Every structure is written in structure tokens, then in C-alpha cells.
Amino acid sequence: xxxxxxxxxxxxxxxxxxxxxxxxxxxxxxxxxxxxxxxxxxxxxxxxxxxxxxxxxxxxxxxxxxxxxxxxxxxxxxxxxxxxxxxxxxxxxxxxxxxxxxxxxxxxxxxxxxxxxxxxxxxxxxxxxxxxxxxxxxxxxxxxxxxxxxxxxxxxxxxxxxxxxxxxxxxxxxxxxxxxxxxxxxxxxxxxxxxxxxxxxxxxxxxxxxxxxxxxxxxxxxxxxxxxxxxxxxxxxxxxxxxxxxxxxxxxxxxxxxxxxxxxxxxxxxxxxxxxxxxxxxxxxxxxxxxxxxxxxxxxxxxxxxxxxxxxxxxxxxxxxxxxxxxxxxxxxxxxxxxxxxxxxxxxxxxxxxxxxxxxxxxxxxxxxxxxxxxxxxxxxxxxxxxxxxxxxxxxxxxxxxx
Numbered sequence: 592x593x594x595x596x597x598x599x600x601x602x603x604x605x606x607x608x609x610x611x612x613x614x615x616x617x618x619x620x621x622x623x624x625x626x627x628x629x630x631x632x633x634x635x636x637x638x639x640x641x642x643x644x645x646x647x648x649x650x651x652x653x654x655x656x657x658x659x660x661x662x663x664x665x666x667x668x669x670x671x672x673x674x675x676x677x678x679x680x681x682x683x684x685x686x687x688x689x690x691x692x693x694x695x696x697x698x699x700x701x702x703x704x705x706x707x708x709x710x711x712x713x714x715x716x717x718x719x720x721x722x723x724x725x726x727x728x729x730x731x732x733x734x735x736x737x738x739x740x741x742x743x744x745x746x747x748x749x750x751x752x753x754x755x756x757x758x759x760x761x762x763x764x765x766x767x768x769x770x771x772x773x774x775x776x777x778x779x780x781x782x783x784x785x786x787x788x789x790x791x792x793x794x795x796x797x798x799x800x801x802x803x804x805x806x807x808x809x810x811x812x813x814x815x816x817x818x819x820x821x822x823x824x825x826x827x828x829x830x831x832x833x834x835x836x837x838x839x840x841x842x843x844x845x846x847x848x849x850x851x852x853x854x855x856x857x858x859x860x861x862x863x864x865x866x867x868x869x870x871x872x873x874x875x876x877x878x879x880x881x882x883x884x885x886x887x888x889x890x891x892x893x894x895x896x897x898x899x900x901x902x903x904x905x906x907x908x909x910x911x912x913x914x915x916x917x918x919x920x921x922x923x924x925x926x927x928x929x930x931x932x933x934x935x936x937x938x939x940x941x942x943x944x945x946x947x948x949x950x951x952x953x954x955x956x957x958x959x960x961x962x963x964x965x966x967x968x969x970x971x972x973x974x975x976x977x978x979x980x981x982x983x984x985x986x987x988x989x990x991x992x993x994x
């Protein structure tokens with residue numbers, strides 16, 4: 592995609608030029624005034640004439656069904672199809688220095704899939720009327736900058752001009768002054784939660800002389816971000832200490848990384864060491880948000896905004912099956928550890944979530960469903976997950992399979 596550091600890098604300004612030509616043109620003008628080369632891309636589906644550098648018909652050719660798949664006559668399906676076409680289009684370009692767009696919810700849905708498809712580190716900025724709300728569906732696991740437009744992106748006025756100029760200058764600065772990071776060590780991804788922090792800190796201390804340790808907070812987006820880097824071949828391996836996002840996915844918690852969790856590991860065949868970190872809990876918001884069906888379960892108020900629910904025997908059987916199915920699809924080197932002493936700070940003797948029967952259900956299910964091979968091994972450890980010795984076991988296994 593990005594051919595080399597010496598290639599000309601363009602700032603792509605994309606959007607619906609049939610309704611936002613003035614605003615998008617202003618962004619392009621501000622970038623050009625900074626000395627940033629610009630390429631404008633029209634994502635309109637109306638069929639109107641376009642003065643952009645790349646016209647909608649050219650973008651539409653990148654849809655699997657070509658232009659006929661985009662220009663359907665139905666606005667809803669046309670916008671969805673154009674978003675896919677633009678995502679495919681941007682991946683064919685070898686000169687992307689950054690991507691900038693502006694508009695309402697429709698324009699945001701059009702541009703951000705292409706932004707998410709770009710590698711982490713390529714500048715991406717979306718000026719949007721929806722940027723002050725929940726932007727997770729638009730940003731996902733990527734490093735998209737979302738800027739609230741304040742006024743609607745409709746015409747140029749004293750507010751919109753300032754906001755749009757700031758956006759153009761921000762992207763221009765990122766394109767012109769893009770930092771070249773000298774990577775001297777391979778990168779490894781680790782997943783952490785507050786209740787698994789000692790394990791990850793111990794593992795990092797043992798690894799950091801040889802690896803660039805990238806720690807991801809396992810709150811849904813964290814797991815997605817780690818897997819995006821694995822898909823992008825930017826990780827030399829993964830130590831997935833904290834797989835708690837799977838419990839949230841299956842039990843309806845707020846920190847799910849989606850049903851696709853672990854799929855990128857299978858696709859990339861990256862060396863993988865995993866464990867059961869924080870699978871003793873499902874995360875909800877304030878106590879009153881816990882679903883009625885769970886109100887009689889063992890709940891722990893972590894703080895005013897976070898309520899934890901202890902996973903049951905049945906929950907852990909379901910989690911074990913999910914994990915085993917994912918692990919069995921991995922063809923790269925895999926070592927998955929079962930910490931029999933407990934899976935989080937709260938799952939230890941004398942702590943609120945100590946429940947050996949629930950943990951045993953998880954471990955036994957994994958052993959029954961897991962398909963072991965020379966490359967793929969399931970390993971029991973008598974230690975607690977946060978015991979320094981357990982971190983040492985994870986690191987030893989990783990170094991063994993990573994070569």
C-alpha cells in the first residue's frame with residue numbers, strides 16, 4: 592500500500608462532492624497552502640458530474656460487482672456499496688500519506704471503513720457531526736482522529752471554517768512531519784486488565800530486553816487493536832494473558848471484542864501463547880445496568896461505573912468450548928496455559944470470585960475439546976495467574992515457539 596518512505600505522499604480528501612464540494616474543496620485548499628500534495632476523491636452516489644481528481648465512477652469499479660453494484664438507485668444500498676468500493680480503492684494506492692473527510696453520519700459511514708483498512712500510523716482524520724457521541728462503530732481498532740464539526744458540515748461560516756482549517760492543518764502536519772520510528776526489536780502484543788496487571792508486568796520485564804512490548808487493555812477495542820496489528824503482520828508474536836473479552840461476548844458484557852476474537856491469530860499464524868486471564872468475570876456498567884437475568888448472580892462493584900459478575904460453571908463450559916474451537920483452527924505455534932491457582936486478582940483464596948468449581952469447568956472443557964498436536968499444546972500450571980512464576984512459564988513457552 593505505502594510503497595516506501597521516499598515515495599510522494601498525498602493527502603487524500605474524500606467525501607460526497609455533490610453536496611459537500613465547497614467544504615471538501617476548502618480542506619484541499621488549506622492542505623495545498625501548506626505545501627501538501629492533495630488528491631480529491633468523490634464518493635457521491637447521485638450520478639452528478641464531478642470535478643474531483645478521482646470521480647465516483649472510478650471508485651465504484653473497485654466494488655466486487657463494479658459500477659452496477661454501487662449505482663443501484665437506492666440510496667441506502669448505494670452508500671453501503673460505495674463504502675466498500677472506496678475501502679478497496681484506497682488499498683490499491685501506493686501514495687497515501689493521509690486520509691481526510693468531513694460530513695454527517697452518511698459521509699462518516701462512507702469514509703471510515705477505508706480509514707480502518709489503512710495501517711496503523713497512516714494519518715486519518717474524520718470531521719463529523721457524530722463525533723461527540725459513540726464513535727466506536729466508526730473508529731473500531733484503528734487510530735482514526737475524530738473531530739466534532741460543532742455546526743453541520745453545510746457551508747462555510749466563522750465556525751465551520753475554523754474547524755475545517757484546523758482539521759486540514761492537523762492532517763497536513765501529520766503528513767509533512769510523519770515520524771520515522773526506528774524499530775530495533777520485534778514487537779510482541781500482550782493483553783492486560785487491572786486484575787491481571789502483575790502477570791503482564793512480570794512478563795514484560797522478562798521480555799523487554801529482546802522485544803518491543805505492546806500492551807493492550809482488554810476492553811473490547813484492545814483485543815481488536817492487537818489482532819489488527821497481527822493481521823497487518825506488525826507483531827512477531829502474542830502473549831494473550833487476558834482473554835476476558837470472550838466472556839463478555841458470550842454473556843452480554845460491555846467489553847466484547849466480537850465473535851471474531853482470535854481469528855486474526857489463526858489467519859496470521861503468529862506465535863501465540865494464551866491463558867485464561869479474567870475469565871472469571873463479565874463486565875457491566877453501573878449496578879443498575881446489570882441485566883435482570885443476572886441480578887441474583889455473584890456481583891462485585893468495582894467502582895461506581897463498573898460492575899463485575901462472576902462467571903458460573905455453565906458460563907465457563909461455554910467459554911471453554913468457544914476457546915477450544917478457536918484454538919483448534921490455529922495452524923501456527925500455540926501454547927495455551929491453564930492457571931489452576933486462579934485466573935485474576937479476584938479469583939484467589941479469600942477473594943470475592945474464588946470459585947474452584949467454575950474454574951475447573953473451564954479447564955476440563957478445554958481439555959476435552961482441545962485438539963493437541965506438536966504445534967498446538969494445552970498446558971496446566973498449578974500457579975495463580977499473577978504469580979511471577981506463571982509469567983516466567985508464559986515467557987519461556989513464547990521464546991521456545993518464537994525461535
